[in-house]
Amino acid sequence: MTKRKPVRTAIGVPAAAEREQRPPIEAIRAAAFQQFAERGYPVVTVRDIMKACGLTQGALYNHFKSKDELLHDIIASTQGELERICHQAVAGAGDDPRAKLAAFARVYVMRHCRLRVEALVANREIGWLDAERVADIRHSRRAIRDIVVAILRQGVESGLFVPPLTGGRQDLKAIAMALLDQWTHVSMWYGPGGEIAEEEMAQLYADMALRAVGSRP
Amino acid sequence: MTKRKPVRTAIGVPAAAEREQRPPIEAIRAAAFQQFAERGYPVVTVRDIMKACGLTQGALYNHFKSKDELLHDIIASTQGELERICHQAVAGAGDDPRAKLAAFARVYVMRHCRLRVEALVANREIGWLDAERVADIRHSRRAIRDIVVAILRQGVESGLFVPPLTGGRQDLKAIAMALLDQWTHVSMWYGPGGEIAEEEMAQLYADMALRAVGSRP
């Protein structure tokens, strides 16, 4: 193979129609999202992104310092918004850990169904950022995990959750990771054309989570 | 950024010690595994792989047709082995769907803890393969999912499983995907240095799965 192949076939750009509707910086962000999601950060070239929004390579650098910064900008905004709605979901669910866990699961799964592309990029392409750029995103992820751990701890201490335990101090962390893995990766296979609606998915996952942690009625 | 940065810092090669112990084709496979897992297929160069096993770039092509074929070889062998042990686990668990599901979860999670590197590569780098090379691997994955679906169906029909349902025909498929996502991604964060042993992880995940599908005692 001398010539580089298009390894993940691009599904195609959303038609030249509304390209020029929004400011170019937004068009670039959108095109980059699409392309990163479909083919992966390292094989998407600056030329690809800019062509997809009707510009040429050089124009990128009027809006972003580098391709790296573009990716970071994209992921950071997605991640920040995710953390925000996670806090919001828990805050608005009262004090019962069962309601908190269910609300969290529903919001988290719903978002990962609806914003599939954004979630996919944020979760898959983060590794390409250099250490300093990745730090704040990793921090945000840990914060989200700790929300779940806190809910689990409250449930266990109040006797409302009786999860399977191995006896170690890290159990709740492992369970939280297991649940988050499950919820996050909906974005990898859920398609809006499927038979199950987003709300049903959210409910299904919330039910499974409550059962998995041994929630008492 | 003109010069390319080492985006994911390589952890380092397992010392020049036993490089020459095994046949070069095995050394290449092993080195490629390590590098792909640590830094990702597109940024690992042929030179990197070959240097890691004490050879030069050109020597790769005495053993593999291309870099693509090397990746496919690696993933396909991992995936084939995984499918094999999944079938084996179910076959050796008797006829009770509860025992089948538990055995499957235990074997699957245990493998993803123990062979973290292999699992990580097989699950993350598959997208870089072209369509024809990826077909058999996708097929194998579907086969594994269908094992889980079959177990769930048997459990539901015999009344031993009472999972949360939305009423659609795709429910069991969604639940199977949710469980597999959870089990698979242990390999993304589990570290052997952690507080929980592989066997405990496997048991924890098996318990959660049985609870999630509403297994009756």
Added chain:
DNA sequence: CGTGCCCCTGAACGGTCATTCATTTGCCGG
């Protein structure tokens, strides 16, 4: 009409990539 200014262009730069290939190496049975 002129003057800035923002934004875009497209060639150019220095670099890296996978792959090829003529040549050399190292090992083997005889």
Added chain:
DNA sequence: CCGGCAAATGAATGACCGTTCAGGGGCACG
């Protein structure tokens, strides 16, 4: 010691990458 052959070398090839930059609109404002 000799031929033969599989395997390794390392320079060469052709392509493409991210980024830079000098030049050029086009549009608002005086």
